[in-house]
Amino acid sequence: MAGLFNRILNRQPNSAYQAKERMKLVLVHDRSNLSPQALEQLKDELIEVISRYVNIDSEGTSVEIAQEGREQRLIADIPIKATPKRRIG
């Protein structure tokens, strides 16, 4: 929110805000021992495997690490594409 506010005013956000936002990202990857690159690769391979079974929307797929206190959770959101039903006759 503060980020958006600052962007509208074309102002650099204060340094404590920048520090906090940077740390949030760093800590997520430190804790999971998963770099942003590795997470991207995991996502690509996940799409590849799941596509063998279901028709999914790879563009709309997201794989993220969610935080709850010090607990971390890998959350994958994978939209399934509607399969057109074949008409009989």
Place this chain on the structure above:
Amino acid sequence: MPGKVITITSGKGGVGKTTATANIAAALALINFKVICIDADIGLRNLDVVLGLENRIVYDLVDVIEGRCRLRQAMIRDKRLPELYLIPAAQTRDKSAVSPSDMVRLCDELRPDFDWILIDSPAGIERGFRNAISPANIIVVVTNPEISAVRDADRIIGLIEAEEKGPAQLIINRIKPEMVKKGDMLSPDDVLELLAVDLLGLIPEDEMVVTSTNRGAPVVLEEKSRAGQAFRNIGQRITGEKVPFVPIEEQRGFFTQIGKMFRKG
């Protein structure tokens, strides 16, 4: 009741572990608990000078562990606070001279005679850190409101959890209220949100820490020091008292407060 072991650690060096150990120990001794602190930073001995006991060292931690002296002989009693004792680190050895099980054995020997046993951990995540946390009942992590100290604190907290020694308790040291107010320093709330850990104390930046360390007297002995007050509060929280945390905006000097009153009027 047998004494409890509190280990003070941080990951990053220079955030104030030794200052915190000395002052928490003195704060507990001030309220009449029998306290001993152990400097586990072998090779980089410092707790002795911060407490002003450097001239009285005869034997050290490694002498005790290797059986060159009896445990009693390595304990130095503080003359200002007769309830406070120190076992200094060896200066000419390294961390491998002590093992985690040596530390557990040593603390078990001290528990019947002391209410609190404080261990000053070395920086880092290697052997010295393992030695320091192995006998701990409570682990206190010291950090500063800056990114490298917060990142290292997070790593240490993760290791403490992995060893099932948690939950760690956090001290945020060297807070500059004016910078926090201007948005130029991470606030205590920011740090707590990032680390998601229990808070034990907030220590404002205070020049009296420097002057009292110069003299070899813990800052808790300075009635008027804000950092001293913060450490006295920590001592009380450790013993189970509910001492409220002073909001950071109010952690300003007496004269600034008076000045503000006049400007308002």
